[in-house]
Amino acid sequence: MSNAKIAIVLYTTYHHVYKIAQAIKVGLDKVPGVESTIVQITETLPQEVLTAIHAPAKPDLPIVTANDLVEYDGFLFGIPTRYGNQPSQWRSFWDAAGGLWAKGAFQGKFAGTFFSTASQHGGQETTALTFLTTLSHFGINYVPLGFPHPALTDNTEVIGGSPYGAGTIANGDGSRQPSEKELSIANTQGELFGKILAQFQRGKQ
Numbered sequence: 001m002s003n004a005k006i007a008i009v010l011y012t013t014y015h016h017v018y019k020i021a022q023a024i025k026v027g028l029d030k031v032p033g034v035e036s037t038i039v040q041i042t043e044t045l046p047q048e049v050l051t052a053i054h055a056p057a058k059p060d061l062p063i064v065t066a067n068d069l070v071e072y073d074g075f076l077f078g079i080p081t082r083y084g085n086q087p088s089q090w091r092s093f094w095d096a097a098g099g100l101w102a103k104g105a106f107q108g109k110f111a112g113t114f115f116s117t118a119s120q121h122g123g124q125e126t127t128a129l130t131f132l133t134t135l136s137h138f139g140i141n142y143v144p145l146g147f148p149h150p151a152l153t154d155n156t157e158v159i160g161g162s163p164y165g166a167g168t169i170a171n172g173d174g175s176r177q178p179s180e181k182e183l184s185i186a187n188t189q190g191e192l193f194g195k196i197l198a199q200f201q202r203g204k205q
């Protein structure tokens with residue numbers, strides 16, 4: 001029986017989304033019948049802008065185009081919020097995928113989403129909702145997180161994440177790092193998404 005192939009596909013400027021991705025992968029890797037990898041999409045900002053905004057070096061991850069993703073069964077897309085929406089790097093990625101859209105190359109595949117925002121109310125939910133139009137046009141089945149983890153209803157401290165996916169709150173200056181609870185939510189998202197994909201894969205065989 002072949003494994004369900006899952007790609008965690010991210011864009012990150014300051015690595016918060018990358019840290020959540022690593023925690024999601026821990027959850028995915030608990031699930032038998034799943035193989036997963038973390039990849040990143042292309043940066044579109046010039047180096048002078050990245051230097052001006054104090055962006056660190058990119059994570060050491062393969063850079064993919066949409067063509068590279070056709071072989072996968074499912075995706076977990078990592079999205080740092082820009083103005084309540086996805087960043088232009090993600091838009092460029094999708095804009096370059098029109099040929100694949102025309103061929104229905106992603107029709108019937110599965111995706112979940114995860115996020116980072118500067119502030120608690122900066123757009124973890126709106127970023128998910130505005131990303132859904134793109135997934136819908138590609139015919140990708142959206143797998144929400146729901147509320148499977150107690151930290152999602154724990155208001156004793158700042159906690160990123162929502163029924164749309166794991167998340168972290170980075171602060172305006174990026175100084176806040178993903179908390180234990182946020183990472184634990186990310187583990188859960190990976191595990192639940194992996195179970196759904198493994199089940200679907202078994203059903204096909």
Ligand SMILES: Cc1cc2nc3c(=O)[nH]c(=O)nc-3n(C[C@H](O)[C@H](O)[C@H](O)COP(=O)(O)O)c2cc1C
Binds near residue numbers: 014117
């Ligand atoms: C141009 C720009 C727009 C942003 N817009 C928002 C926003 O609408 N809401 C918010 O909470 N954070 C906003 N941020 C902060 C980013 O979401 C934050 O830097 C990011 O989540 C950090 O994730 P990363 O470390 O993976 O890059 C913005 C940042 C930039 C550079």
